Amino acid sequence: MAKNVKGYRYIEKKFPIAEINRICVSERIALKPIYMMHRIFARRIGSVFRTIILGALKDDSVNIMEEFYKSHRTDPDTNDITILDPMCGGGTTLIEGSRLGAKVIGFEINPIPWFITKCEMSIIEVNKLIETYKNLEITIGRKIKEMYKTKCPHCGEEGEIIYVFWIKKVKCPNCNKEIQLFKDYIVTYDKKEENFYLVCPRCLDVFHTTSLKEETTCPTCGNVFNPKNGVVVKNNITCPYCSHKFRLINVLKKQDEPLDAIPYAIDGFCHNCERRFIKKFDENDWKILKKVEDTFEENKSKLLFPKDEIPDGYNTNQMKKHNYKYWYQMFNKRQLLALSLLLEEIKKIEPKEVRDIFLLTFSETLRANNMFCYYDKRWAKQITPLFSRKDFAPVNFPLEQNVWGGKYGRGSFRQVFERVLKGKEFNLKPYERLYTNKGTKRIYLDEKIGEKEWAVYCMDAQDLDKIVKDKVDLVITDPPYFDSINYSEVYEFFYVWLKLALDYECFKNPSAINQNEAIVNEIQNKDKEHFKKILTNIFRKSANVLKDNGMFIFTFHDFSKEAWVDMLEIVKKAGLSVKKIHFYHGENVSAGHFGGQKSVFDGIWVCKKEKIEKVSISVEESIDLVWKEIDHLIDEIKKSKYFKLDENDIKIFVYGKCVEIYEKYNISISLNEFIEVALNKKAIENALNNVKKPKKVLITDFI
Secondary structure, three states: OOOOOOOOEHHHHOOOHHHHHHHHHHHHHOOOHHHHOOOOOOOOOHHHHHHHHHHHHOEOOOOHHHHHOOOOOOOOOOOOOEEEEOOOOOOHHHHHHHHOOOEEEEEOOOHHHHHHHHHHHOOOOHHHHHHHHHHHHHHHHHHHHHOOEEEOOOOOOEEEEEEEEEEEEEEOOOOOOEEEOOOOOEEEEEOOOOEEEEEOOOOOOEEEEOOOOOOEEOOOOOOEEOOOOOOEEOOEEEOOOOOOEEEHHHHHOOOOOOOOEEEEEEEEEEOOOOEEEEEEOOHHHHHHHHHHHHHHHHHOOOOOOOOOEOOOOOOOHHHHOOOOOEHHHHOOHHHHHHHHHHHHHHOOOOOHHHHHHHHHHHHHHHHHOOOOOEEEOOOOOEEEOOOOOOOOOOOOOOEEEOOOOOOOOOOOHHHHHHHHHHHHHHHHOOEEEEEEOOEEEEEEOOOOOOOOOEEEEOOOHHHHHHOOOOOEEEEEEOOOOOOOOOHHHHHHHHHHHHOOOOOOHHHOOOOOOOOOOOOOEOOOOEOHHHHHHHHHHHHHHHHHOEEEEEEEEEEEOOOOHHHHHHHHHHHHHOOOEEEEEEEEEOOOOOOOOOOOOOOOEEEEEEEEOOOOOOEEOOHHHHHHHHHHHHHHHHHHHHHHOOOOOOHHHHHHHHHHHHHHHHHHEEOOOOHHHHHHHHOOHHHHHHHHHOOOOOOOOOHHHOO
């Protein structure tokens, strides 16, 4: 354990919530490069875990933010210690621990986050990656780019496709005529510059206008239409021919296949004109697409793409209701051909360590190169990739991207590689951001990620004692939450592709979904008791390999009172005691955990193996202590001036502080009853009144 610590460690007493909250808000807007290499669900903020580790290794007299911005590569407090993360997910604990010079060990039951973490931790020569990319561009990149050529509408020269706009179609159940499922006829626009590109609902011509009029006339066919009014309003469709109204889901129930889609517009770039353009999907574009689709059909049996069925699941059933039965149905034929050819070439790369990095790049490329993506036509003028909302929601207006990529776009293979390259550079030259009133400064630190001994195992952490034979100094983890999204189902999207190219044992199974995963999923017959049993076993096994003076720290985010009560039960069964519960700004409000009731704050549970000698106090005294802790917490949050607290946030604080006080004292009622008593509406109102009106959060406040 830390060699110079006498008495309490920093995190047993305090946590720099104001300073860390300020960093969290900014870091969620722009993650550090190593965390941008591949999409990880419920990604934890690196700065928070750096602070947690330092707080667990330094005594309570230090200035923790000074330590935060120091290099610890040769620090005796952080070197030669061992940190275990039994549910390491995307590897945040391992990355931050490795930076500080610790030996890190991780376990992850799902092959996808395991593979991502392995690639994050690996030190790879950057020049070798660049050389390999250039070779790939010659062998397959040029061929893929040929599939995405188009003619510039201004000069007639060859240009490159950035995006292709598609629209799904359905037959009216009343008149049997084909309807394109436009919710409006605006392709893209910029109100400030009075630029609007519209598509005619009759002839599908695309044209420019400087204003939106309720009666707009197509310059090609003379059709008069309102560009703001399409045929679809919240999945309710009105036939433009017979005015029959019907719901899309009712039509889908009567057919077996997903809806067909047709291309109608292109967002492209001309190198000759050096300008971006919007144009109709014309006859020449149809010829190129037809040639590509014919090539796909001729070679379909030999191409490398997943033929697996989509399993039933809480998330996957969302698209199965739209008749998606196989994973490949999420892609069009041009995407499947391009991705298959690219994967074949990547499989040939040597050595294996370099090949893995390019397979990671390929995997992340899948997110923005499928027919579940759509166009952000108002602001960014770019693609919104799959899983931006952590689900499999089909869209009626899919957006296809140039798979290899060109000058513009988001999430093409070229752009993902550039992102991965920055991640690997970060391994050897990490930094922290220092925020001041004058702006942001990068503080580069003499630290390296993956330099010291590390290991990450793709296996059930209930068996970690078969691997971990020596005692560890710290257990730091972010377990799944009781009501969290079923990420194993969404990771399956990547797994079915990667298993075609990876020969690791964990990629030899038909599916990444594991019966021993700690989740609640009714469709997989995994209830809350299943979740508690597995989590208890993992906590117990982890505590068993923890040194007697070690610390067990985990982050937790759940809006359910019952979940906090259950979590304490799990902690106690593992032989641990709660010393402190801190809070920090953990989730974006829109992150998708809690339905309509949300709080952005995560709890940090600080636990030890030592038993607490409890003193008996009255319920009234204990409630006073809870609210004293909450008042202090609110005072700390107010220092940052960036957070408006609401009733849901205060409730989360009540849950956490009730657990903390309940662990310190003998109280005559159950924890569940204790929380109910503490949830006094008047006290919550008083706490909210104590919070000044916050300053509006602006990106310019942080960068």
